[in-house]
Amino acid sequence: MRVEPFELPENLKEKLTKAKKMEWITILYLVTVVILMYLVMGSSQAMKTAWLEDALSMVPAISFLIASRIYNKKPTQKFQYGFHRVFSIAFLTGSIALFGMGLFLLVDSAITLIKAEHPTIGTIVLFGHQIWMGWIMIAALVYSSLPAMYLGYKKLPLAKKLHNKILFTDANAQKADYMTGFAAMAGILGIGMGWWWADASAALFISFSVLKDGYTNLKDAVEDLMDRKPLHIKDDEPDELVDKVENFIKSWDWVEDAKVRFREEGQVYFGDVQLIVKPGTNVSKAIEEGLEKLYEFHWKIYDVTLMPVEQIKDYSEKDS
Amino acid sequence: MLKFLRFGILLLCVFFFGACNFPKDPKNSYENAKKSSLRVGVVSKTDSTQTSFEKKLIQNFAERENMQTQFITDNETELIKKLEKYQLDVVLGGFKKKSNWKSKVGMTKPYDSTHVFFVPRGENRLLFHLENFIHKHQKP
Numbered sequence: 001m002r003v004e005p006f007e008l009p010e011n012l013k014e015k016l017t018k019a020k021k022m023e024w025i026t027i028l029y030l031v032t033v034v035i036l037m038y039l040v041m042g043s044s045q046a047m048k049t050a051w052l053e054d055a056l057s058m059v060p061a062i063s064f065l066i067a068s069r070i071y072n073k074k075p076t077q078k079f080q081y082g083f084h085r086v087f088s089i090a091f092l093t094g095s096i097a098l099f100g101m102g103l104f105l106l107v108d109s110a111i112t113l114i115k116a117e118h119p120t121i122g123t124i125v126l127f128g129h130q131i132w133m134g135w136i137m138i139a140a141l142v143y144s145s146l147p148a149m150y151l152g153y154k155k156l157p158l159a160k161k162l163h164n165k166i167l168f169t170d171a172n173a174q175k176a177d178y179m180t181g182f183a184a185m186a187g188i189l190g191i192g193m194g195w196w197w198a199d200a201s202a203a204l205f206i207s208f209s210v211l212k213d214g215y216t217n218l219k220d221a222v223e224d225l226m227d228r229k230p231l232h233i234k235d236d237e238p239d240e241l242v243d244k245v246e247n248f249i250k251s252w253d254w255v256e257d258a259k260v261r262f263r264e265e266g267q268v269y270f271g272d273v274q275l276i277v278k279p280g281t282n283v284s285k286a287i288e289e290g291l292e293k294l295y296e297f298h299w300k301i302y303d304v305t306l307m308p309v310e311q312i313k314d315y316s317e318k319d320s
Numbered sequence: 321m322l323k324f325l326r327f328g329i330l331l332l333c334v335f336f337f338g339a340c341n342f343p344k345d346p347k348n349s350y351e352n353a354k355k356s357s358l359r360v361g362v363v364s365k366t367d368s369t370q371t372s373f374e375k376k377l378i379q380n381f382a383e384r385e386n387m388q389t390q391f392i393t394d395n396e397t398e399l400i401k402k403l404e405k406y407q408l409d410v411v412l413g414g415f416k417k418k419s420n421w422k423s424k425v426g427m428t429k430p431y432d433s434t435h436v437f438f439v440p441r442g443e444n445r446l447l448f449h450l451e452n453f454i455h456k457h458q459k460p
Contacts, residue, residue, distance in 0.1 A: 118346055118442020120426035123451045130452050132343055132444070194344030196442045 002295075002303050006072040006082060006268070009299045012162060019158045019167055020068060023061045026151050026174070030058045033144045040133065040140050044119050045112045046187030046202040047137055049105050050180050053210055054144055057177075059097050060170035063090035067166065071266055081303065087266035088224050091166045095217030102211030109207050113200035119191055134188045141188075145181030148174045160234055163267045163300060165224070168233045169217055180206050227263035241269075241298060248297060249273055252290060254281040259312045268302035274309045283308055343444040347406045350446040357388035361399035363413025370414035370435070377431065378410060381453045400424055403440050410450070411438040428454060 008016060034055045041047035067090040075082040121133045152174030159168035183202045190198020230239040242262050249258040256278050262271030277283055287306045294304050345351070353359070360378055365371060375391070382389045392399070392408070400421055402408045416434050417427070425438040426447060431454045439447050 118426075118440075120439075120441050120447065121343065121444050122427075122429060122447055123455075125455055130448075130455055132448060134343060134444075191442075191444065192343040194346045194348075194445075196346045 002082070003075055005074040006084065006302070008072075008162075012299070015158050015161050016068065019155065019162065019164070020065060022151060022155050022158070023064050023167075023170075026061045026155075026170075027058055027065075029147055029151070030054060030061070033140075033148075034058075036140050037144060040136050042119075042121050042133055042137070044121060044137065044184075044188060044191065044199050045109055045117075046184040046199045046206065047141075049109060049203040049206045049210075050141065050144065050184040052101060052105060053180055053206060056097060056101050056210075057148075057170075057173060060094045060166055060173070063094050064164075064166050064170065066090065067266075081265070081270070084266035084268055084270075084302070085225075087164065087166055088221065088264070091169070091217070092221040092225065094166060094169070095214060095221045097214075098210060099214030099218045102207060102214040105207035106204070106211055109200055109203035113197065113204060116196070117200070118196040119199045121188075121191060132192070134192050137188050138185050141181045141185050145178045148177040152177065163233060165220070165233050173213060176209075179209060183209075224264055230262055230264045230269055241300060245294065245297065245301060246273075249275070249290070249294075252286075252293075254278050254286050257312060259314070261315060262301075265302070267300070269300050270303045271301075272305040272307055274307055274312045276310070276312060277308045341445070343448060345443045345445040347440065347443060349406065349409050349440060349443040350449060353387050353409050353446070354385065357390045358382050358385075358410065359390050359392065359408045361402060361408045361411040362391055362393045363396050363399060363411070364393050365413065371412065374412040374414065374435070374437070377457070378412060378437070380457070381450065384453060385449065396421075400438070403438060406440050406443075409439065409443075409446060431457065 007013075034051065037047065037051040037054060041051055067086045070083050070086045073083045121137075123130050123132055124136060125131070152171045155167060155171035156175065159165075159171050183205045187199040187202025190202070230242060231237065232239055242260060245262075246258060246260045249255055249260065254277060256276040258276070259274045260271060261273075262269045277286070287308075290306055291304060294301055358378070358381075360375075362371060362375060379389060381387075392402075394402075396413060399408065399411045399413075403411050404424055411425070415421070415427075415436055415438060417430055417436055419427075419436075421438065424441070426441045426443065428437045428439065428447060428450050430436050437450065439450065
């Protein structure tokens, strides 16, 4: 049981500060994107979809910044396990927003396509030249996708190091943002070609990708809160750290056999260990020392209960 | 990254292929007006100063584009219905930017500060030329 405020190891603290800075930049940038896109979107369904997607992509950044102010608070009388889960909650919120918006956009775009609405795009006079608004929209889309991709690539390694899911999702979505941008551009160029259906089809494509992201994240967030076994965030493979801890405990000279069980609480792992203690051990002292060793083993192993038992119980019959 | 490049190249091809006379009309309103005539719906109203002014404007536009004109006078609802079916190219009747027909029609930008012409939805080439005329017509 730990009562002090949570602290990341020194090298990761630096990474977290950097991640926070990147997220502030992301928010400021997205605000300009959302304003610009709103001004030029006209009656194009693809632009509307891309615009809503951009507006929505602020949610992960904002939740990350809020959560990163709370997660390391000292446990209180009311919250005796600390505040680590705030990241999981923020992640769930973001994924619900994404999923819901994906559904809405899908229906909205499908209706536009079925009703065969022809998008009307006018012109604008810039510096005395008359320009078709479609070109302006494409310029806005370029602005909305290229810097986003760059930010995504920058944030991805930070997210992996910090084992922070919300940051990872945010970075991954931004990295793939060019897909949205290009789809919308194709829609606009299609309108220019006289294909009225291109716009709504592009919108439909974008909605699908939003919905797919939303679904994946929602599933992940729920499984997280259901105390699933810890996974790597980048490929969803089981974290080998859990097995390493088990082997580490088994290697102690006073331990006959052991079985560990861990769950993710935001960035860190909580768990318990069943131990069969060798006869003649001073159990309470050995456990106190064992806990110290575990906390030094890896920063992610944060809160552990060591429990001496007569016989180890298996948690699961099946693998699933 | 390769996928990204390929997609970009495809887009460029589409762009160069279609760059001449961009944007196009899905229903070819502009080309058809050139070939036969510009079909203009005029809303029948008691106050007709605005309408006759608009009529003159459209006539100027047609002259500049070497188009014949064909005027049809009827009530608003009928004209909008025809416009929706692409049986008319322009409807005029002193309409304003915030008109209730907004979702059924395409609009030009205002030729003064508030008044607009209606065009069929999505006929972007016709709209382009009409707005070009409005822009040239506006005195700075």
